[in-house]
Amino acid sequence: MVSMVGKIRSRSSNLIKIGSMLLIIALLVTGCGNSSTTTADKKTIKVGIVDTYTGGAAVYAKDSLDGFKLAVKEIAAKGGPTIEFVTRDDEFKPDKSTSWAKELVMKENVDFLAGTTNSAASLAVSQFAKENKVPFIDWGGMSDKVTGAAGHRYVFSTLPNTAIIGKAGAVQLSKTPYKKIWLAGSDYEYGHSVISNLWSNLTALEPDVNKMGETWWRVGETDFTPYINAIRSAKPDVLVVGTGGADMVAFMKALKATGLAQEIPVWAHTSYDPATLRPLGDQAPENVLGTNPYLSNYPDTAENKAFVEAFKKEYNREPAAFALYGYMGGEFLGQAIKKAGSTDKEKIIDAMEGLVIDTPVGKATLRKEDHQVAIPMTYGVIAKVDGKIAATDLHTLSPEEIMPSIDEIQKLRAKQ
Amino acid sequence: MDFATLASQLFIGLSRGMIFFIVSAGLTLIFGVLRITNFAHGSLYMLGAFIAYSISIFFGQGPNGFWLALLVAPIAVMLISLVIERGLLRFIYNQEHLMQMLLTYSLVLIAGDLVKIIWGTEFKSMNIPTILRGSFNLWGASLPSYNAFLLIVGPIVALGLWLFLSRTHLGKICRATATDREMVDILGIDSTRVFALVFAMGGWLAGLGGALIAPTTTISMGMDANIIIYAFLIVVIGGLGNVWGALISSIIMGVGEALGILFIPGVAIIIPYVIAGVLLIIKPSGLLKSAW
Numbered sequence A: 001m002v003s004m005v006g007k008i009r010s011r012s013s014n015l016i017k018i019g020s021m022l023l024i025i026a027l028l029v030t031g032c033g034n035s036s037t038t039t040a041d042k043k044t045i046k047v048g049i050v051d052t053y054t055g056g057a058a059v060y061a062k063d064s065l066d067g068f069k070l071a072v073k074e075i076a077a078k079g080g081p082t083i084e085f086v087t088r089d090d091e092f093k094p095d096k097s098t099s100w101a102k103e104l105v106m107k108e109n110v111d112f113l114a115g116t117t118n119s120a121a122s123l124a125v126s127q128f129a130k131e132n133k134v135p136f137i138d139w140g141g142m143s144d145k146v147t148g149a150a151g152h153r154y155v156f157s158t159l160p161n162t163a164i165i166g167k168a169g170a171v172q173l174s175k176t177p178y179k180k181i182w183l184a185g186s187d188y189e190y191g192h193s194v195i196s197n198l199w200s201n202l203t204a205l206e207p208d209v210n211k212m213g214e215t216w217w218r219v220g221e222t223d224f225t226p227y228i229n230a231i232r233s234a235k236p237d238v239l240v241v242g243t244g245g246a247d248m249v250a251f252m253k254a255l256k257a258t259g260l261a262q263e264i265p266v267w268a269h270t271s272y273d274p275a276t277l278r279p280l281g282d283q284a285p286e287n288v289l290g291t292n293p294y295l296s297n298y299p300d301t302a303e304n305k306a307f308v309e310a311f312k313k314e315y316n317r318e319p320a321a322f323a324l325y326g327y328m329g330g331e332f333l334g335q336a337i338k339k340a341g342s343t344d345k346e347k348i349i350d351a352m353e354g355l356v357i358d359t360p361v362g363k364a365t366l367r368k369e370d371h372q373v374a375i376p377m378t379y380g381v382i383a384k385v386d387g388k389i390a391a392t393d394l395h396t397l398s399p400e401e402i403m404p405s406i407d408e409i410q411k412l413r414a415k416q
Numbered sequence B: 001m002d003f004a005t006l007a008s009q010l011f012i013g014l015s016r017g018m019i020f021f022i023v024s025a026g027l028t029l030i031f032g033v034l035r036i037t038n039f040a041h042g043s044l045y046m047l048g049a050f051i052a053y054s055i056s057i058f059f060g061q062g063p064n065g066f067w068l069a070l071l072v073a074p075i076a077v078m079l080i081s082l083v084i085e086r087g088l089l090r091f092i093y094n095q096e097h098l099m100q101m102l103l104t105y106s107l108v109l110i111a112g113d114l115v116k117i118i119w120g121t122e123f124k125s126m127n128i129p130t131i132l133r134g135s136f137n138l139w140g141a142s143l144p145s146y147n148a149f150l151l152i153v154g155p156i157v158a159l160g161l162w163l164f165l166s167r168t169h170l171g172k173i174c175r176a177t178a179t180d181r182e183m184v185d186i187l188g189i190d191s192t193r194v195f196a197l198v199f200a201m202g203g204w205l206a207g208l209g210g211a212l213i214a215p216t217t218t219i220s221m222g223m224d225a226n227i228i229i230y231a232f233l234i235v236v237i238g239g240l241g242n243v244w245g246a247l248i249s250s251i252i253m254g255v256g257e258a259l260g261i262l263f264i265p266g267v268a269i270i271i272p273y274v275i276a277g278v279l280l281i282i283k284p285s286g287l288l289k290s291a292w
Helices: A002-007 A011-030 A058-077 A094-106 A119-132 A162-174 A189-205 A225-234 A246-258 A274-283 A302-315 A321-340 A345-352 A406-415 B003-034 B041-058 B063-087 B097-119 B145-167 B169-179 B181-186 B191-216 B223-238 B243-263 B265-282
Strands: A045-051 A083-089 A112-115 A136-138 A155-157 A180-186 A210-217 A238-242 A266-268 A288-292 A356-359 A362-366 A377-385 A388-397 B135-138 B141-144
Touching: A045 A058, A045 A094, A045 A321, A058 A083, A058 A112, A058 A302, A058 A321, A083 A094, A083 A321, A094 A112, A094 A119, A112 A119, A119 A136, A119 A155, A119 A189, A136 A321, A162 A189, A162 A238, A162 A266, A162 A288, A162 A377, A162 A388, A180 A189, A180 A225, A189 A210, A189 A238, A210 A225, A210 B265, A225 A246, A225 B003, A225 B243, A225 B265, A246 A266, A246 A274, A246 B191, A274 A388, A288 A388, A302 A321, A302 A356, A321 A345, A321 A356, A321 A362, B003 B041, B003 B135, B003 B141, B003 B145, B003 B169, B003 B191, B003 B223, B003 B243, B041 B063, B041 B097, B041 B191, B041 B223, B063 B191, B097 B223, B135 B145, B141 B145, B145 B169, B145 B191, B145 B243, B169 B181, B169 B191, B181 B191, B223 B243, B223 B265, B243 B265
Parallel strands: A045 A083, A045 A112, A112 A136, A136 A155, A180 A210, A180 A238, A238 A266, A266 A288
Antiparallel strands: A288 A377, A356 A362, A377 A388, B135 B141
């Protein structure tokens, strides 16, 4: 590396060369963002979607986009408003998300922004949305700050955030006899936020719980054995984990390989989600508790069956939770445009506030005060049923049991 | 804290170091001989894991699939590396390092998209063969069998590399090229052929690392970025281009991290960087002699 500097003879010309190379690469990269625009019709609403279409989180962005596309198609088929959209790939980088958001608003003239699986990106795009008065539907980032402390008129969230997940986990754990608790997770916004919300709610529900210790691993950790070995030696009653995505699968695999879950029960949000269980096959651990906002076979209702059917027909796979979030994003938008009877952004926002729609999981409300969607949450435990590993002992928590109260949200926002 | 926990944590740390070594040995070889900072090394590792996954799936996730994947995936990655070297890299050996970095970095982007196109975005998992599942006890310390397997493979690879580099004619030419390329050219040896050989070998090592880690973790896009940071840290600490330096720093990194996780779990994430920082302050040129 040191000799590198010495070898550059005419520095400025080289810099120009390199600069132009970078520019070309940047242009090539931007070419990756595929678009599907039709002719500009002033009566249609155009949505600019910034999301992570490459890298480990792409599986979620793909699901939410397909869910959104399905909603748009269904709305149009029912004679509702036409919604156009363009997509941009932020590569899980918040700085890219904001520059794409700017580009979409200024060059593509989008009316709405949506997407952002990366929580930090959600917050950054939300800030941009606030400053430029462009409404933003977050269907990817789970940070509780989006509709909590940093919430405002121009941001909506159509997925349960970490405050809701943490509260649901605390309710589930309060129904167990476990008192000595070890907290662990991925060292990033989502991991810390789920764990701190769960812990504050759990100590409120059960003041006699006791925190034995905490472990944090980096995002993308491939080898969990040293972490599990260390936690095992501390012998807690339960291990509570805040991790997501690819790390979730790797962590579950390590639970099985080390046999930890046979000794110590584990709690993790989305532990029994198909995205986690399917790749694991018979290598999934039992005795893992968890919460989950959506399963394609639960709730077992006609609405959910119809949604699964339609999604399967369109994309040849079962919808996962993020498909529902994208779908709800599209549905809320479509119905709000209809309700407002106008394509004026401010009027659509007014229509979205407090809007109640029918979804595959029942009634969903976009709360008027904080723009956060309220849907039920399931909880259960992984066990072997007829030789197959699956979620068992499923129960549903109503939105009232798991949503943070409006008072709490207002207190958080007042602090800002 | 009992002795058994400490001992098993040490074992686990050592086995972690073995994966680090196998991947970073390839990187440091390429560093030393070709003088190229190969950002795409992590991508080759990722490809190794994905190819191993496909082979394993083809054989119904059975034990045959695993062993065959371990054999075939590194060779497949080696062939890909050979194509990359002959098709692209050999044209830029006389360019500045920045050009070489740009090229290898573009390969990272291309490999990322290729993996998405071929394998899709869903998380993938490959089974550990039954014989390597579970744990066993060693003087009261429990050690997962797969980690023990890594503890056997790592030293075999190290020994193989040592035999190749110090005992074979070709290995000696490789080392000579690393020390003085012009001299090797003057002696009538085609040094670019040596480059191709070393790059292919580096690719084989990356592929082997990917195939070895595949059964223990999620096979997903983004694996490349996760390993490359460790690999670069290890290569720099060990001394650029020095395979034995890479071995020593891999072990320090693996064991150091495992002990950190045991004693200070809340901040274990910074341990690799603390280790790197401290070692570089003590010995800025790397633990062993750099080839540069």
